[in-house]
Amino acid sequence: MYGQYMFIVLVGILLAGCKDDNSKAVLDDAISGGDLLNLPKEEEPTPPLDTSSPLEPKPTPIEPNALGNLIEIAILPPEGQLSVPANSKMKLRVTGIYENGTDDLTEQAELRILDDVSNITFTEDNQIQAGAWDSSGAYNDTRIEAEFENIKAELTVKVMEGVCEESLTLAQVEALDGTCVKSYTHDGKEYVFTPRKKFMYELGYSTDNTEENQGRTYSYIQSENFPYALFRRDGKGMNWDNFTQNRNPYGQAERFCNDLAQMSFNNKDHWQIATTEDLVELIAHHKDNNLMYSEGLPLHYFSIWSDERFVNVYGAYRKNVGQVQGASLKIGTPLSSKHAVICRSE
Incomplete structure (x- = not known):
């Protein structure tokens, strides 16, 4: 406002003081902002040259994949597991092999069954759900x-026997060379006895009789005549905190029962090592019903781990089923000992 006021005053002075013919020219020069006020004209900035087409949006930079191009994919069962037990689940893993590494594609890859007839299906979370074992063997192998x-990648999944038929006697089960595991249902709970060598092999287990045992291992097979797997209770990573917690995942016996829980073995959940109370009741039931040497579990063969642990040292209890007058004793033992295990469902 102050600049405009001064401009008007100057114009008035010029009009009053100019009497010659040049007054109009002077006024025009003043109005046009010439040399009289020494006010340079403001120049408008020149816009930058835009060479892009208005119809083509500018591309957004994309970061290259650090792994490079995908070369192939592979379907992997858990920890070398060769088969899935009947009426149980198995989680497959799909791995992508790239130029510069690997990546887990389990949740992204599409899984499908290639065979027209199969005794497996997929669950909502892409686990394999095995149906009943086919005794003829015609439908036990399925291409995934x-x-x-x-x-694409392909894997043949085999359904193996799960629990033995309840109608089979102990002698008949042993004649099957360990293709199924002996189980017994009592008081609403299912008990699975220590499997034999062939069953453990199909589940991807191997032997490891060291303190640092880990993964799918057991200690060793009892003997050629009694080819049942025996387990330790120690393992790699064992410390006092995880030893005293429920379902300690570091002992061989615990890991086996946890595996049954992970696969919902025989369509049951929450498998765990049988407690002392479980074993006392189960042994008494077998004795009262004359099941010890025939239709029940082979309890008289071995001492059996109990879930009960010492509270002050690394040690646990086992049940020893004596053959003299049917005695059943609870005995303390270090975790490095080797005994049978019975897993039970809830």
Whole structure:
């Protein structure tokens, strides 16, 4: 406002003082902002040259994949597991093999069954759900295909026997060479006895009789005549905190029962080592019903781990089923000892 006021005053002075013919020219020069006020004209900035087409949006930079191109994919069972037991689950893992490494594609790959007839299905979370074992062997092998980015992989999944038929005697079960595991249902709970060598092999187990045992291992097979797996209770990573917690995952016996829980073995959940109370009741039931040497579990063969542990040292209890007058004793033992295990469902 002050600049405009001064401009008007100057114009008035010029009009009053100019009497010659040049007054109009002077006024025009003043109005046009010439040399009289020495006010330079403001120049408008020149816009930058835009060479892009208005119809083509500018591309957004994309970071390259650090792994490079996908070369192939692979379908992997858990920890070398060769088969899935009947009426149980198994989680498959799909791995992508790239130029510069690998990546887990389990949740991204599409899984499908290639065979027209199969005794397995997929659960909502892409686990394999095995049905009943086919004694004829016609439908126990199923081809599974995984696909990701038009790259495919194939794996044949075998359904193995799970629990033995309840109608089979102990002698008949032992004649089957360990293709099924002996189980017994009592008071609403199912008890699975220590499997034999062939069953453990199909589940991907191997022997490890060291203190640092880990993964799918057991200690060793009892003998050629009694080819049942025996387990330790120690393992790699064992410390006092995880030893005293429920379902300690570090002992061989615990890991086996946890595996049954993970696969919902025989369509049951929450498998765990049988407690002392479980074993006392189960042994008494077998004795009262003359099941010890025939239709029941082979309890008289071995001492059996109990879930009960010492509270002040690394040690646990086992039940020893004596053959003299049917005695049943609870005996303390270090975790490095080797005994049978009975897992039970809830």
